[in-house]
Amino acid sequence: MRKITPFFLSLILSLSAAAQGEQASSSLMRSHLKMYVVVAVLVIIFAGITLFLFSLERRLKKLEDNSK
Amino acid sequence: MTVFPSQVADSTADSTQIKATCSPEVAVAKFSQFAFPYREILYQSIRNTFYHVPMWFAMMLILIFSTVYSVRYLNKGRIEDDILASQAVNVALMFGALGLATGMTWATYTWGEPWPNDPKLNGAAVGVIIYMAYIVLRGSLTDEIKRAKISAVYNVFAIVIFTLFIFIIPRLTDSLHPGNGGNPAFSKYDLDSHLRLFFYPAVIGWSMLGFWLLSIGVRIKLLESKKSSQ
Numbered sequence A: 001m002r003k004i005t006p007f008f009l010s011l012i013l014s015l016s017a018a019a020q021g022e023q024a025s026s027s028l029m030r031s032h033l034k035m036y037v038v039v040a041v042l043v044i045i046f047a048g049i050t051l052f053l054f055s056l057e058r059r060l061k062k063l064e065d066n067s068k
Numbered sequence B: 001m002t003v004f005p006s007q008v009a010d011s012t013a014d015s016t017q018i019k020a021t022c023s024p025e026v027a028v029a030k031f032s033q034f035a036f037p038y039r040e041i042l043y044q045s046i047r048n049t050f051y052h053v054p055m056w057f058a059m060m061l062i063l064i065f066s067t068v069y070s071v072r073y074l075n076k077g078r079i080e081d082d083i084l085a086s087q088a089v090n091v092a093l094m095f096g097a098l099g100l101a102t103g104m105t106w107a108t109y110t111w112g113e114p115w116p117n118d119p120k121l122n123g124a125a126v127g128v129i130i131y132m133a134y135i136v137l138r139g140s141l142t143d144e145i146k147r148a149k150i151s152a153v154y155n156v157f158a159i160v161i162f163t164l165f166i167f168i169i170p171r172l173t174d175s176l177h178p179g180n181g182g183n184p185a186f187s188k189y190d191l192d193s194h195l196r197l198f199f200y201p202a203v204i205g206w207s208m209l210g211f212w213l214l215s216i217g218v219r220i221k222l223l224e225s226k227k228s229s230q
Helices: A004-066 B014-020 B043-050 B052-077 B079-111 B119-139 B144-172 B194-230
Strands: none
Touching: A004 B043, A004 B079, A004 B194, B043 B052, B043 B079, B043 B194, B052 B079, B052 B144, B052 B194, B079 B119, B079 B144, B079 B194, B119 B144
């Protein structure tokens, strides 16, 4: 559990860092009636859930290693 | 061009493009064309209603679940209830982080900046921090029974403060979010309930995903605690 908290913090911090480089991608994000904003949101959600599943997998792996 | 939060713009400037991007095949049979709330600042990004908003709905549901199990722990003193409550907060924090991240992305291209000084945003951030403090609190206590009791009490207080920050304070002041501070919510935008048709299944789906992740976490935790007690 203690390992998960830094992960959430880094997730939030990395996004505010990503927002800095927004000028270059701004025209893409605003094209097609802002459809790419939805794409970006989907990518973020997919990445977040994947990272959470990886953290679960790490805990499971530790259990497996201990039970040997 | 300024668009006030309470303004629903029915601009026809881009209506040909709208028709082009929403093919009639998607439409429910009795409607000639699929329609969605059309505003200058939103355009197609209205679809984030099915992704950003259910993150918070799922978070809230899972937090309520967590509180119920914390209260149950305080009543009955079963350690399994404490495990359920703590794992639920983990999953809820994931949804909270995703809700903040998706909200910041959406806000950048609609409200113009990732973090406009909005009471709902600040309230949500404080709420997420309150639950991070819950994790820190649990991590700082080594005795299992003491940890379970103290964190269960904290959890009950946390949901009250979270509700206050995310639902009550934004409604008392001005907010950019729909449904807050005199802004219209769904009913004003979604005149023909097309959004609701997709929104509520999305809420159910994301919540179910959350409870699945929660059950995996609980099962791993139960195995871990069984291992350590041997």
